Amino acid sequence: MKLQVLILEDDLITSRDLTEVLTQNGMEVLGVAQSAEKARSLFLSQKPDVILVDIKLKGEEDGISFVKDFNSHHIPVVYLSANSDAETLKKAYATTPSSFLTKPFDEKDLIIAIELAFNKHLAQTYQEKKSVPSSSGGFIFLKTGNKFEKIELEKILYLEADGSYTKVYTKEKFHLSAKNLSYFSEHLGEDKFIRVHRSYAVNLNCISKIDSKHVFIDSKAIPIGRAYKENLNDLSDYFI
Template sequence: MPLKAIAIDDEPKALEVVKMHAAKVPFLDLTACFTNAFEAIPYIKKNKIDLIFLDIKMPDISGIEFVNCFTNPPMIIFTTAYSDYAVQGFELDAVDYLLKPFSLARFTKSCNKALENNSLRNGESEKFIFVKTGYEEEKVFLNDILYLEADGNYISFVLKNKKLLSRQSLNEVATILPENDFIRIHRSYIVAFNKIEKISRQEITIAGTALSVGVSYEEKMNEIRQKLKMETGI
């Protein structure tokens, strides 16, 4: 089921950006947008809303005050041009804090966080992302990913039992993968940390496949070695 979402911002142009990005996220259903926060309140009470994209600095009522109007609010992603509200935002258990102007990649990363949170609320423990393959989006569990390999304008998602080819860059995908679980070792490779079988200065082996370590990433190998020793004993 897609996440039912609304957007609240007193600037129509800001809402247009959210609409444009939301249309490209397959698991997101943006059902309504409001320039007046008070008009959103009866809509939220009448409809099941999973997520709100919410501006903080608005006339009459701030985004912080708006959230405090509810005893059990939907998930919140704050969208604002002011970074000094970040601490207040996270104190309200916001899913994320998007600083305007934000890219589609950054927006998608926030949506994936919301999807993970929603899954945990519903008793699903495995984290996942959606990968665009042609005109479709396929759900991929993070634990199934062995490594990612750049292939021209495409990326190969090498999974436990298959490969998926997606038209995007490694930089784009890196923004939605958990930093502690996935490591960039080359301009062409991102690897799953818990799938590493062997490591040397110049190669990392995963599922019997040796992947080259880029020259500019060799120093980072020391960090990876230390982490492997602590967590896996390799």
């Protein structure tokens, strides 16, 4: 199977050159977006293996903003930019990209960066799967101080990102875990928990109300991120 790449680049000549180079090197270009909004739509419908992202874009959103919205999906990102100043690099590296190439880039360097990004992603995914404890028994153990406390999944109301940590809320209290929110989203089960925002995941059985901008867990209003609205489509069978 060909390695599938999504391109976010607003310069037509550059995007054409990128498409040609990738195709000649045996890769498949799933789509080319000139704006973050278009890239968001393509990303959700195509599910690429790697994304090439130009940092400076026309419009309100830049490439870094787009990547922030989709970091939870763990898709390798290779940044392309004519700007390599310290401030740009700082903002870009904060989103943990797989690579950063300055324009004009060398064709060989581009292909190597994409292949390394994808292979590193595969290796990390494999290691995570090997080390993931099963939650199929309906519970998890969360470390509290020097001990592990058993938490039944049905008692978890929602989870909130707190930097690289996660707050796990039950009716009684919240537990602070050293695992990030993406870890929980991937391993607690999509049939039990749904990601509604880059900072929140909720227990499906605990949702009491939904409007256009929020899901509610009792009186707690949790925002719905625009990148995650499609996740709520899974609940469409329950809308009468």
